[in-house]
Amino acid sequence: MSLLKIEQLRKSFLSPEGDSLCVVDVENFTLNEAEFCGMRGESGSGKTTFLHLIAGILSPDRGQIQINGKNVCQMTDSSRDLLRARLIGYVFQSFNLLQGFTCLENLQLTMSFADHSNQSDPYELLDRVGLGKRINYYPHQLSIGQQQRVALARALINQPKLVLADEPTGNLDPVNAAKSMELLCELCRESKTTLFLVSHDEKVIQNFDRQENWEELSKSNCVKGEV
Amino acid sequence: MSSIQALFALCTRGVRQYAFSSLVASLAIAMSGGLFLGTWKIKEGAQNAFTLSSSGFDAVLGARGSKLQLILNAIFHLEASPGNLEWEQYEIIKNTPGVKEAYPLAVGDNFMGYRLVGTEPALFDEHEWKEGVKYQIEKGGRLFSSNAKEALVGNFVANKLGLKVGDRFQPYHGLTFREESKHDEVYVIVGILSATGTPADKVIWVPIKGIQFMEGHASEYSTSVSAVLVKLRGAAGFALEMKYNKQGNQATFAWPIAATLAEFFDRLTWFEKVLEWIAYLVGSVACLIILSVLRNSMNERKREFAILRSLGASRYFITNVVLGQSLIISLVGALGSFLVYLVMSGVASHFIREQTGVLLDPFNFDLTFVYVFLVIVLLGLISGIPPAWMAYRVDISKNLRPSS
Numbered sequence: 233m234s235l236l237k238i239e240q241l242r243k244s245f246l247s248p249e250g251d252s253l254c255v256v257d258v259e260n261f262t263l264n265e266a267e268f269c270g271m272r273g274e275s276g277s278g279k280t281t282f283l284h285l286i287a288g289i290l291s292p293d294r295g296q297i298q299i300n301g302k303n304v305c306q307m308t309d310s311s312r313d314l315l316r317a318r319l320i321g322y323v324f325q326s327f328n329l330l331q332g333f334t335c336l337e338n339l340q341l342t343m344s345f346a347d348h349s350n351q352s353d354p355y356e357l358l359d360r361v362g363l364g365k366r367i368n369y370y371p372h373q374l375s376i377g378q379q380q381r382v383a384l385a386r387a388l389i390n391q392p393k394l395v396l397a398d399e400p401t402g403n404l405d406p407v408n409a410a411k412s413m414e415l416l417c418e419l420c421r422e423s424k425t426t427l428f429l430v431s432h433d434e435k436v437i438q439n440f441d442r443q444e445n446w447e448e449l450s451k452s453n454c455v456k457g458e459v
Numbered sequence: 460m461s462s463i464q465a466l467f468a469l470c471t472r473g474v475r476q477y478a479f480s481s482l483v484a485s486l487a488i489a490m491s492g493g494l495f496l497g498t499w500k501i502k503e504g505a506q507n508a509f510t511l512s513s514s515g516f517d518a519v520l521g522a523r524g525s526k527l528q529l530i531l532n533a534i535f536h537l538e539a540s541p542g543n544l545e546w547e548q549y550e551i552i553k554n555t556p557g558v559k560e561a562y563p564l565a566v567g568d569n570f571m572g573y574r575l576v577g578t579e580p581a582l583f584d585e586h587e588w589k590e591g592v593k594y595q596i597e598k599g600g601r602l603f604s605s606n607a608k609e610a611l612v613g614n615f616v617a618n619k620l621g622l623k624v625g626d627r628f629q630p631y632h633g634l635t636f637r638e639e640s641k642h643d644e645v646y647v648i649v650g651i652l653s654a655t656g657t658p659a660d661k662v663i664w665v666p667i668k669g670i671q672f673m674e675g676h677a678s679e680y681s682t683s684v685s686a687v688l689v690k691l692r693g694a695a696g697f698a699l700e701m702k703y704n705k706q707g708n709q710a711t712f713a714w715p716i717a718a719t720l721a722e723f724f725d726r727l728t729w730f731e732k733v734l735e736w737i738a739y740l741v742g743s744v745a746c747l748i749i750l751s752v753l754r755n756s757m758n759e760r761k762r763e764f765a766i767l768r769s770l771g772a773s774r775y776f777i778t779n780v781v782l783g784q785s786l787i788i789s790l791v792g793a794l795g796s797f798l799v800y801l802v803m804s805g806v807a808s809h810f811i812r813e814q815t816g817v818l819l820d821p822f823n824f825d826l827t828f829v830y831v832f833l834v835i836v837l838l839g840l841i842s843g844i845p846p847a848w849m850a851y852r853v854d855i856s857k858n859l860r861p862s863s
Contacts, residue, residue: 281856289769289855310773317771328766328859332472337460344465345771386770 235393235426236263236286241295243281255281256292257451265393266424268417270437273446279430282450283396286428287320288312300393317345321387321425323416325399327379329371335382336367339389346390357385361415377408381415388419395420397429401436413439466776469767470783473756480752481788487745488792492835493799495738499827500800501807502731504819506724509535510717512657512817514688515588518696518714520544520552520561520703521686526713527723533564533686534716535658535815536574539634540566543683544710552687557695560586563684565670570628572636573616576662577670580605586690588655600624600650605666609649615660615816617651624648632675643674661816689714745792746842749785753846757781764850765858774851781847782840789839793832 243256255278263269273279284290286297288304297304299319304312316322330338339354358367361381363374371379380400387395400416401409413436420427429436430446437443460468474481513534521529522542531537546563553561565577580602583594596602596611603609612622622628626648632640646665654660671681691699696714703712713719764777804821811817 284856284859287769289859310775313768313771313773316769322769324769324859328769330763330766332476332763333468337468340460341465341468341767342770344460344462345767345773345776347462390771 233265234262235265235267235300236261236428237296237298238262238286239296241285241297242293243278243285243290244293255450256285258282258295258449259451261449263394263426263428266426267442268420268427268440269429269442269444270440271428271430271444271446271449272434272437273430273432275432277446278450279446280398282446283322283398283428283430286394287322287396288316313345317342318348318390319393321390321392321395323383323387323395323397323400325402327371327383327403329379329382329386331371334368334370335363335374335385338371338382339386342386342389348390350391352389352391354385354389357389358382360419361385376403377405377412380404380408380412384412384416384419388423388425391423392425394426394428397427399431399433400429401431401433409433409436462776466779466783469780470787473760473780473784474787477752477756480748480755481784481791484745484748484752484788485791485795487741487748488789488835488839489795489799491738491742491745492793492796492831493803494734494741496796496800496828496831497803497807498731498734498738500821500825501804501819502724502727504804504808504821504823505811505817506721508811508817508819509720509724509815512815513716513720514657514659515586515590515690516688517691517716518689518699518712519686519716520548520689520710520712523708523711526711526719529686529711529713530716530719532566533688535817536566536576536662537815540685541711543679543685544687546682546684548710549684549687552689552699555695555699557692557698558689559692560688560690562586562688563667564686564688565667565680565683566634566685567670567676567680568630568632568642568673569634569636570630570663571620573613573620574634574662575610575630575665575670577665577667579667582688583611583652583664588657588659594655594659595653596650597653603649603664603666605668607666608644608646608669609666610646611650611652611664612648613652613660613662613664613816614654615812616663622648622651624650630673632673644669656816656818658816742838746838749788749839749842750845752788753781753785753843754849756784757846757849760850761853761858764853765855768853768855769859777853778847778851781850782843785839785843785847786836789836789842792839793835796831796835797828 238258238261241256241258242254244252244254247253281290285292292305333341335358336354343351358364361384363378363381366374397416401412404412431437519529519533521533522544524541528538528541532540549563552558562578562582566574568575583602587593603611627645629645630642631637632642652659699712700714703710767777801821808819808821811819
């Protein structure tokens with residue numbers, strides 16, 4: 233059964249010269265429940281924009297995005313916020329941890345937005361990612377690899393149905409990257425969470441049974457750059 | 460962690476992150492609120508206290524001159540006497556129908572800067588300085604005799620100078636203390652007046668003959684008085700005012716005391732206005748500081764807010780974080796303004812007590828405190844609206860630094 237269903241999705245931005253620049257143009261894309269999908273694509277090709285559209289952070293120019301049978305594009309702002317809190321976990325390349333809060337507080341804040349009973353125990357989850365003894369550490373007191381693990385725990389704390397991972401190993405060394413990928417897949421597998429990961433790193437994508445190419449999926453006329 | 464706890468955590472974290480600027484904003488609010496409260500309440504308190512401190516008298520009869528000067532001299536023992544009246548004038552008014560009580564006063568000497576006021580012992584025996592309350596003399600003391608060199612010391616003076624029953628002193632000539640102008644007469648203290656919180660506490664009471672016949676005083680002193688304190692019966696004030704102020708030219712009848720004092724306080728309105736405008740100015744600066752603190756923090760917190768939004772926080776939640784931050788700053792400022800007020804009014808009431816003997820009560824609760832508190836908090840919240848609007852409009856995508 234499909235968890236994510238995308239049809240005729242299109243998103244353009246205005247270039248500095250004033251031209252319309254299409255960065256996402258996806259005809260069809262689906263993800264099934266508990267499916268793992270890795271998508272490769274060059275930096276600056278529009279992958280992050282695609283993930284932002286799925287998460288409801290950006291609104292498309294046209295098209296439909298259905299998550300768990302609900303059309304994200306027709307939702308109000310606050311419904312999208314709630315959907316993001318309850319159904320989607322997001323792992324960023326730069327982790328985006330809240331620097332003024334401890335590991336535990338980063339998780340607890342995330343839990344407060346979803347506010348439902350079906351949430352993991354933050355202590356157990358931090359223990360599971362190997363940070364049980366560092367729950368009161370602030371992000372700057374942790375190594376990069378440890379910060380990444382907090383980010384993984386935060387993405388999974390609300391037991392989402394879909395985890396979106398945007399270059400999650402981009403800032404890690406090869407050893408930490410491999411460990412981190414292993415942990416992410418393991419956690420998602422255990423909770424039967426759908427994982428959609430985008431990366432420019434071929435080694436990361438090769439771990440996935442289902443592999444997609446962004447350049448084939450999106451027929452956009454995007455030029456390389458920060459989009 | 461509930462939403463409310465999360466909100467509180469984010470607000471307090473924001474204030475702590477910008478602790479110095481937040482503190483400056485709170486201090487500015489405290490100064491402004493305190494100044495405003497102080498100006499208002501001290502003036503109001505002083506006006507009430509002075510009006511109530513007329514010591515149970517309705518009018519003062521004195522030499523031709525200013526009514527206010529007469530009242531300040533005879534009731535509050537401030538300023539110089541405008542001149543003397545013949546003893547006969549005292550006798551006339553005392554026997555006028557409609558005059559319930561009349562007591563002569565004579566001034567012109569001091570001890571260590573505190574005035575000696577000569578009067579009749581009947582003032583302490585018969586007069587009620589507050590409805591139903593007569594002057595009391597502290598245990599172990601008694602009232603002075605009208606023919607002896609005895610003194611009854613006001614409570615404030617006794618405490619200040621450490622005087623007690625049995626002590627002897629030599630008065631000094633004039634209303635200000637000059638060491639070289641010591642009189643030869645020696646007075647003995649026979650009693651200490653119980654505290655009244657009125658100007659009576661601030662003087663040394665002696666028999667009127669003591670002042671009239673003090674060695675070194677001019678001979679006309681012996682047949683004159685500085686003023687007469689008058690308590691009226693019924694509506695006699697109108698007739699007496701007509702008699703002394705409109706038809707006569709020998710004396711001034713300062714009546715009614717409260718109205719004359721109100722005129723005096725009205726003359727101070729300009730000063731009150733200036734302080735009020737200073738308070739408004741400081742208040743506006745405080746609001747601008749809040750605005751600036753939150754706006755500057757917004758520039759740095761946009762990323763934090765974008766992360767929170769990406770985790771599912773609503774626009775309203777983020778807006779409330781900023782408003783909550785301004786609420787905390789203004790609450791601290793509002794509480795601080797009461798501290799500033801207490802310090803200001805404490806200093807002012809000490810000064811007024813020292814100068815006039817009148818006791819102010821700065822702790823007297825008034826609804827004004829509640830209104831000022833609410834206005835400060837409201838203004839703080841209003842100052843938080845522009846940065847809160849910026850927070851509401853934070854573009855998540857732009858501030859999350861897309862990386863591919």
